[in-house]
Amino acid sequence: MASDWQRALIALSATVVGTVVVAVLYWARSIFVPITMAVFLAFVLAPVVGRLQRRGLGRTAAVIAAVGLVVFGSFGIGAVIVQQVSQLADTLPDRREAIKEKVATAKSWIVGDGSGSRFGQLVDDINSVIAPPPAKQERVVVESAPSFGGRVDNYLGPAAEFAGQAAFTFILTVYMLLRREDLRNRLIRLLGAGKVTTTTKAVDDASQRISKYLLSQLMVNSAFGVVIALGLFALGVPYSVLWGFIATLMRYVPYIGTWVGLIPPVLFSFATAPPWGGGWGQPAAVLVLFLGLEAFCNNVVEPRLYGQSMGLSEVAQLVSAAFWAFLWGPIGLILSGPLTVCLLVLGRHVSRFDFFVVLLGDEPALEPRVAFYQRLAARDQDEAAEVAVEEAGRTSPEEALDTVIIPALGLARRDCEAGDLEAADLKFVANAAREVATEVIDLRGPSPVGPDPTRERVRVLLSPARDETEHVAAELLALTLDPARWEVKLAGDETLASELVDRVAEFRPAVIVIAAMPPGGLSHARYLLARLRQRFPHVKLLVGRWGGGDDVPEPREDTIKNTDGVDRTLAGTRKRLAELHPILLAPEGKAFAERTNKKERVGTGGA
Template sequence: MALLQGVLCRRRFRKVANGTRATNEAGGTTLLTVLIAVAVLYFARVVLIPLALAVLLAFLLAPLVIGLRRLGLGRVISSVSVVLLAFVLLAGLGLTMASQLTDLAHKLPEYQQNINRKVESLRASGGGLINRVTRMVTSVTSEFTPAPSASQRPQAAEEKPVPVEIRRNPFAPLELIQKLLGSVLSIAVTAIIVIVFVIFILIGQDDLRDRLIRLGGARRVNMTTRMLDDAAHRVSRYLLAQLIVNLGYGTLTGIGVYFLGVPNPMLWGILAALLRYIPYLGIWIAAAMPAIVAFAVEPEWVKGPLVFAIYFGIDLINYNFVEPLFYGTSTGLSALAILVAAVFWTWLWGPVGLLLAIPLTVCVVVLGRHVPRLEFLSVMLSDEPVLTADTRFYQRMLAMDLEDATEIAEEFLNERSLEDLYDSVIVPALSMAEEDRHRGKLDSTRQQFFFDKIRALVEDLAESTNGWPAPNPVETPAGQGTESSESGRASSAYRVGIPALQRTESPNQASNANGAAVLCVPARDKADEIATLMLTQLLQRRHIAAKLVPVHDAEDDSLKEIADTPPKIACICAVPPFGYTHARHFCRRLQEEFSHVKRIAAVLTEADSEDLKHRQPPIPADDLATSLKQAVAQMVALLPPDGAPAR
């Protein structure tokens, strides 16, 4: 047996080593690919920025084009009409903002006196403190600065004339006009390029889709199609939802500053709607501008903070109520991923990168979700849980954090039953621990902590009624207290380490003290014994008399000596990775000692029980189960709750 296990372990280690080597090589290639992609994005940003803007606008306008095509218009007419309409609206919005800014610039000289008065009052209220702090810093600095020596003092004869350099005014009107014209011309050229890109993308979207699918490979049509559909759905939904939310935000903030009496409320509403596209910083900039104007216009100081209160109050409502309704899980990005994306794309492409950060990162996450070599991008950036409950539970137990592990179990119990907790969380954790133990990866300290604490946790869960009805209360003789006192003593018993099976008896157990209907036997290890303990608990909650045989008794003693009377069913519990071998060995022993007892082998693996039955060599058992829930169901079918044999 030991030789067979050693051979299996060596084969598994060889496969793991080969897989690790291949993974390292693939990881190096993937890292090089990512670095090349980042370099291309940086050096080709002059071309890629207009293209990225055009693609995002095409995502936003594509539903309108599809709607016009359904009305009977051609592809070219629909695309050109929608794009021209969109840019006419944007141009009208820009003209409105320019008009509002011009009006505000004409009004500002009227508020000059009010601004001067506020600055003087601020200086008067804080000037004394500022002057005192300045004098103190100067005095302390002079104490630590050594006086210059006589040789270091400048001589009058050695003094040189100060050179005078005549420079032109850097803000000459002609140069200023040239800079403004250059900026306007650059923006206009970029806008024209974006318009042309959007028109051609919308006109040839079917052809572009086919080319992308062909680029993905003829054998990957399914994956490429799902990836394109996923990206289009997420980005389109996000852009549409953000447009609706930002329009509502701009409208409400414009109304708010209007009632506060801040000039040009339409301008501040438009800026609020536009700047909210910028993650994190946009709302601060949008709120600061009308607050500064309120500071200049009003003689009081209260309206500036009120402007911030309006902006952030509405944003708080949006964040907690409106955005979850419209966005849902459309982006699939975590909060940290949004922050990292904003920093990364701003570093890469400047302010435009900050504007495009979320949509571009959504596309990156979708790419990682469907391309195996880029899966790390989806793992790092998406908001989907990356660890299952059993892996999280095992990790916290390895970290020797019993509090977090217990919290994971309690959260699982809030939604699922105790049977599901055992089968879906604790048994897989036991299996992972056994695999690490056989590979020599689990040190003795963690091994002892894991098995001791997980057994204590299972015993504690026997007192819980979450997810499964508890046994009927045990009748107590007069003078021995109520069930609440029994519960208190049980809790105390748990704290001092008394096994739970000695303190949670069902009525059927009490009436069947001389024997058990089911004999639950661990196949070999501590993990098998803990799994057997869980099975015994579940049977007792079904009011079936069950007896747990400790693993050391099962190895050293005869089972006939352990069982007072022959049981009706003997169930062997085994946990992977060597559960099948151990269960087969123990079933042979049961066949020799209890030839007339029905034998059930609970090999707690992910394999199907039917597949397990066809495995060679077979387990000499009457029935096989691959989960505790299945094993309990099989025994309940054979034994009614009173423990008598089923007819």
């Protein structure tokens, strides 16, 4: 087990490595952004290239055709967008008066005109305090005409950088598609660690899932933008192609992208709307168009294409969007969704990256039994009850006892024996687990009215081997047994072996169940079994090793002497008792038990 200084060293190393990785991603973004875009395009175009190859094209021709289509489409759309942005910048100042009038109208509707509305006067007063009008000052403006070289550098520098990154992205995409198998084999060599077959299946499955998802997402978002552009054109909103392009890009941003994308066209329509509908008809129609189309995509289109969910946590997606936007700006914000999906799929298929599933996935980070125990250890019984009740609703109340509550008792005792849980906390966990278990058992519905006096019952004695956690587990078994078939008595957890023998002689049960929950407890259970078998040779003796789970090694059943069965779940013990019930009620079984009890009464009297 790692010592404190080793854990501190590991944490420090992880912090340093994480900081270095983030710094490299930030300072070398001019390199990593084209590489990421190339990987994204390679995943998106891989199914297209494969389909072209199946139609008879060679690999090189298919790759060139697919990438060429993307290049020409990008340049065509880019030219239209640049033209519309230029026109918007030229014509928007001409609408200054209309915009001022619309803003004044909206202000008067919200706060009044300031003359008859006290709230409007308050807003004006606060505005005058926060932003007072500047004092009149004479200003001398000295303008220096920039040199020709400066103007060229200001315009050509960013354009040349963008063109270089775009060319590098498309060229890298071509070679990634051409050398796809070689790149896959190198990845398998790095991640395989001797398990070539398993890693090959994982990498192939992951790449196919990512390609399918990213291509479907691109199709949905592109169709969304096209419908928005056509709808805005039909409504008479200028520059509809620009607004549709913005909607397509912003839809890659999780949760908030669509709503950010509708702001520019709605504001532009508000400022320049025609008079129909009192000047508010067109903005309202634009808003309805966005809302209706987004609802249709979320509830109809996307579930049919790639399921209800990719298993991404909502918080992880938003944090990822902020993280990549900080590192790479707007392009990082747009790529945050695909990057997060790729990391999540990688974590699900490659074991050494499974921490991505914990960080980014929407599956519970803790198993129900661990979550239940963790809440009880924090003395939060209400949330622990929610965990148990939710699991009972998902499965059944009996299964929730076996998979959540009983294992939590074992975890509590393990931590108590290791010194990580105080005795008082263990007592609280046991009592709270008992109360929550009673609530879970009540979910089964109305319990039987009670034992039928005309029906014979089999006597069962439940005895904990050591402590209160086993006593609680035995209580839960008693609560799940049918009182019409079983007459159950429960021994205390502080009962001595000699007292238990006397209790058996007094109660004369047909079956004795000893609760000996892991970890440990076998030595005392073997001692009790030996004493009971020696004194009551014909009584059925069962051992309940409940709550261990598959991760707890257990000895073979044949190594536990003097027992008629060992079960690892309450359900297993109930099943065994159900199998014994008709045997014990048969005339031979009752006569055999009566002879045993008579012999024991004679022996006791002689003592």
